[in-house]
Amino acid sequence: MNTSPTSEHKPIVPPRKPRTWRDHVWSGVKWLLLVMFLAYLWASFVRTEFNLYTLVAGAKDIKKVMLELAHPDLSWYVYETERVPLLDEAGQPRLDSEGVPLTHAVLVLEDGKPVIKLDSRTNKPKLGTLPTLLDSMNETVQISLIGTLIAVILSFPLAFFASRNLTRGTSTGLVLYGATRFVFNVLRAFPPYILAIIFVFMVGPGPFPGVLALGLHSIGMLGKLFSEAIESVDPAPIEAVKATGASNFMVVWYGILPQVVPQFLAFSLYRWDINIRMSIILGIVGAGGIGFLLDQYIRMFKYSQASTCFLIILVAVTLLDYASAYFREKLG
Amino acid sequence: MATPVFQTVKLCLTYPDGTQALREVDFAIGAGEVVAVIGKSGAGKSTLLRCLNGLLTPTKGEVLFRGRPVHSTKAHARMVRRDVGMIFQNFGLVPRVSVLTNVLIGRAGQLPTWRGLFFWFTPEERQLGLRALQRVEILDQWQKRPADLSGGQQQRVAIARALCQEPAVLLADEPVSSLDPATARVVLDYAVRICREEGIAMVANLHSVALAREYSDRVVAFKDGRVAFEGPPTQLTDEVLKEVYGEHFADF
Incomplete structure (x- = not known):
C-alpha cells in the first residue's frame, strides 16, 4: 500500500489572485445593479398594468365579439x-x-x-363584403408594390455612394458617403406610420400617401442593405476589371454588379414582403387599402366583416410569403 | 534593343503605413520578351506589376510605357491599362456571368459606356472573345459560369480575357501559385506559348524558381524592394538564390 501522499491524490487548488478592496467594491456595484434591474422590472409590470385576473374577467365580455369573429361575412352580393x-x-x-x-x-x-x-x-343587388375586401386587399398589394419599386429604383444608385469600399480615398467620395449614409439614416428614423400621417395631410387620404410613406422609408432600409452587400463583395474581380483599363463606372458595372444582383433582388423581395404587411397598418391612418376598411369595421362594431378582413389578410400574406420565399431561394 | 515596352526609372513606392515596397528600381522589358520576377514574399514583386500598369501610383520615379510616362494623369494610366493584360493569383473572374462574358470584359476599356451598360458586344467582339477561348482550348466551356470550372480552367479563362484586350504586354501576378504543380505547368505553358506566338511581352511573378528557369528569357530577382539579380536563367546560381531567399534556400 502506498502510504506516501503523491501529488496526484491531492486536490488541485487553482492559483487565485487575492481579492483587493477594489474587487469588493466592484462586486458590490454588480449586486446593486442587479437589484436595481429587478426593481425596474417590477416597476415595468406595474406600469404596464399587467394583470392576469383582468384578462380572464374580460373574456366573457368579448363573447359576442368572438362569436361574430367566428362567422366571417363571406357574402358575394347583398340585396338592399x-x-x-x-x-x-x-x-x-x-x-x-x-x-x-x-x-x-x-x-x-x-x-x-x-x-x-x-x-x-x-x-x-349590391356587391357584398367579400368582393369589396378582395378589391381593397388588391389595392394594399399594389400600394406595397409601387412603394417598393420606387424605393428600389432610388436606393439602387445611392447605395453605391454609401459603400465604404467605393468611396474610400478621395475627399469627394468621403463627402458623398457621409451624405448618403445620413439620408438613409434620416429616412429610416421616421416610422412609415408617421410618414403616412404627414403624406395624408399633404396629398389627402387614399392609396397615394401609402405609396409615398412606404417608398420613402424603404429607401433608407434598402439603401443600407444594398450598400452592405456592395461592401462585402470580392475585390479580386474589381481589380481585374480595373486592369483592363475600364472606367470607374464600368469597373462598378462589370466587377461589382454581377456579384450583388442576386442579393439585391432577394432584399427587394423581402422588403416587398414587409411592405405588404406594413401597408395594412398604414390604411388605419387613411393611406388606403384593406387596413382602412378594417379600421372602419372595428370602429362600427362590424366584427363579422372585420373577421373577413382578417381571413383575407391571412390568406394573402401566406400566399405572398410562400411566393417570396420561393423566389428568394431561387435567387440565393 | 529598340524602345522598351516598359521601363522604370528610379521607381520608389512607400505604402501609407511606411512600408518601403520599392526602392529605386530600374527595370526594363523589351517587346516580346518573357521576364520572370522572383523573390521572397513582400520583396516588392506584386507592387512592381501594379505600378507598371498604373493600378498603384509610385511615390517617386517614373514608369514609361513605350517611352511615355504612365502616371502623368489618371486618364493616361487608364489608356495604358487598355494595352496591358493582367492575370492574378486568384483569377479575378466575375462570378455569375458566363465564361464568354468574362472574356469579353477584357474589352471593357475600349467599350463605349452605353454598350457596356447593357452587356452589348458586337459580333466582332464576340469573335475576338471566342478566338481567345479557342487559344486556351476551353471553347467548349464558354456558356458555363466560372464557379463551375476547375482552378486551372479559371486561370485559362483569365488568360483569354487578357488576350481579348489584344495587349502589348501580359503582366502575371503569381499566376500559378494557387494551382497544383502539374496544372501550373499546363497553365504557364499556354500563357508563355501564346505570348511568344503573338509577340506579346510577359512579366511573370513566380514563386517557383524551377518554373522561372524553364519559361523565361530573363530573370529579375527582388530583395527588399531592390533588384538583387538580373540576367539569363543560366546565371541563376545557388549563390544568387541564397542571396535572394536567404540561408534556407538549400531546402528546395
Whole structure:
C-alpha cells in the first residue's frame, strides 16, 4: 500500500489572485445593479398594468365579439331594398325609368296565375363584403408594390455612394458617403406610420400617401442593405476589371454588379414582403387599402366583416410569403 | 534593343503605413520578351506589376510605357491599362456571368459606356472573345459560369480575357501559385506559348524558381524592394538564390 501522499491524490487548488478592496467594491456595484434591474422590472409590470385576473374577467365580455369573429361575412352580393317614397314632393306618383309608377310590390301573371313579386327595381343587388375586401386587399398589394419599386429604383444608385469600399480615398467620395449614409439614416428614423400621417395631410387620404410613406422609408432600409452587400463583395474581380483599363463606372458595372444582383433582388423581395404587411397598418391612418376598411369595421362594431378582413389578410400574406420565399431561394 | 515596352526609372513606392515596397528600381522589358520576377514574399514583386500598369501610383520615379510616362494623369494610366493584360493569383473572374462574358470584359476599356451598360458586344467582339477561348482550348466551356470550372480552367479563362484586350504586354501576378504543380505547368505553358506566338511581352511573378528557369528569357530577382539579380536563367546560381531567399534556400 502506498502510504506516501503523491501529488496526484491531492486536490488541485487553482492559483487565485487575492481579492483587493477594489474587487469588493466592484462586486458590490454588480449586486446593486442587479437589484436595481429587478426593481425596474417590477416597476415595468406595474406600469404596464399587467394583470392576469383582468384578462380572464374580460373574456366573457368579448363573447359576442368572438362569436361574430367566428362567422366571417363571406357574402358575394347583398340585396338592399331601396326605400323610396312612392309620392314625390309635389304629391305625384314617382315614376321609374320606364315611366311606370313605383309600387312596393307588383302583381304579375305566371302561367295564368296571379303571383305577387317584389318590385325588382327597388330591390337592387349590391356587391357584398367579400368582393369589396378582395378589391381593397388588391389595392394594399399594389400600394406595397409601387412603394417598393420606387424605393428600389432610388436606393439602387445611392447605395453605391454609401459603400465604404467605393468611396474610400478621395475627399469627394468621403463627402458623398457621409451624405448618403445620413439620408438613409434620416429616412429610416421616421416610422412609415408617421410618414403616412404627414403624406395624408399633404396629398389627402387614399392609396397615394401609402405609396409615398412606404417608398420613402424603404429607401433608407434598402439603401443600407444594398450598400452592405456592395461592401462585402470580392475585390479580386474589381481589380481585374480595373486592369483592363475600364472606367470607374464600368469597373462598378462589370466587377461589382454581377456579384450583388442576386442579393439585391432577394432584399427587394423581402422588403416587398414587409411592405405588404406594413401597408395594412398604414390604411388605419387613411393611406388606403384593406387596413382602412378594417379600421372602419372595428370602429362600427362590424366584427363579422372585420373577421373577413382578417381571413383575407391571412390568406394573402401566406400566399405572398410562400411566393417570396420561393423566389428568394431561387435567387440565393 | 529598340524602345522598351516598359521601363522604370528610379521607381520608389512607400505604402501609407511606411512600408518601403520599392526602392529605386530600374527595370526594363523589351517587346516580346518573357521576364520572370522572383523573390521572397513582400520583396516588392506584386507592387512592381501594379505600378507598371498604373493600378498603384509610385511615390517617386517614373514608369514609361513605350517611352511615355504612365502616371502623368489618371486618364493616361487608364489608356495604358487598355494595352496591358493582367492575370492574378486568384483569377479575378466575375462570378455569375458566363465564361464568354468574362472574356469579353477584357474589352471593357475600349467599350463605349452605353454598350457596356447593357452587356452589348458586337459580333466582332464576340469573335475576338471566342478566338481567345479557342487559344486556351476551353471553347467548349464558354456558356458555363466560372464557379463551375476547375482552378486551372479559371486561370485559362483569365488568360483569354487578357488576350481579348489584344495587349502589348501580359503582366502575371503569381499566376500559378494557387494551382497544383502539374496544372501550373499546363497553365504557364499556354500563357508563355501564346505570348511568344503573338509577340506579346510577359512579366511573370513566380514563386517557383524551377518554373522561372524553364519559361523565361530573363530573370529579375527582388530583395527588399531592390533588384538583387538580373540576367539569363543560366546565371541563376545557388549563390544568387541564397542571396535572394536567404540561408534556407538549400531546402528546395
